[in-house]
Amino acid sequence: MMFFGEFEYKIDEKGRVPIPPRFRKALREGLVLAPGIEKCIIAYPLDEWKKLADTLTTGPVTPSKLRRLNRATFAAAFSISLDGQGRIALPISLKQHAEIVDEVIIAGANNYLELWNKVHWESEKAISQEQAWQIIESLERH
Amino acid sequence: MMFFGEFEYKIDEKGRVPIPPRFRKALREGLVLAPGIEKCIIAYPLDEWKKLADTLTTGPVTPSKLRRLNRATFAAAFSISLDGQGRIALPISLKQHAEIVDEVIIAGANNYLELWNKVHWESEKAISQEQAWQIIESLERH
DNA sequence: CCATATTTCGCCACAATTCCCCACTTTCTA
């Protein structure tokens, strides 16, 4: 499954967000929410999450660092599933991390989704586009 | 499939554009719309898009740039399919990017299509032709 | 251990949008 596009939703008073319908089938079996490095929430489908977890645990790191890495990765993550209407409830800690209040942007990013505060998304989008075009042009040079 | 030629269409009140009949077979399985670097919309057949996505995600870039590249590439793209009449619906954000209102130019560009505002197309075409002739002449010099 | 209060979760309902199908008119072709 490839995740595309940009969608805007409101959060209802109970903190639930609709998932874009076209993604629901791919996420029926569950998803994992984790804080992004930027101010956003990342939503992985279950299989993508497993892949990611594998690469983390098999990476070339010392055991003590691995334990810390595990903690940081798994303690902050949430296993979530869609409700009957195709919505998910956002954990408060993640909402705070992404500074999401009552409007969300859901953006596809190839093999995962990102959830953003609308304002932050707009500025991030501008930066991303600028960088991307530079990279693409440099790639096209050969 | 190689895309050739230049076609002009009207957009109906629901934002739908006909795809030139000769291209429909190649796009039956779906296409991806993305904003162009210039003020236009680019339409990739599904397999071409996959190739592009591969070169982007396996390219020689650092993780943080890779995330941004993912964002810019996938969030701005839309997965679309033809309706029974061989038309597609243009997402509003892309229409705004290309400043397309009610007339479209669809131009073949080798392995993808470009959708243009008619006025912008005319001026871009003039520039492109001028540059193309210069390039061709420089090629012929050896 | 029970009862009350509070939160969480699933379900329903309405309004709006989207999607799909049908029809007409024009153009191209044989």
Next chain:
DNA sequence: TAGAAAGTGGGGAATTGTGGCGAAATATGG
């Protein structure tokens, strides 16, 4: 000139966003 194909427009059904109600689960205090 007749038939087929394609451009254009419109209507109806299905889907979806969003708010709200009520039941189940959890927590708290007696």
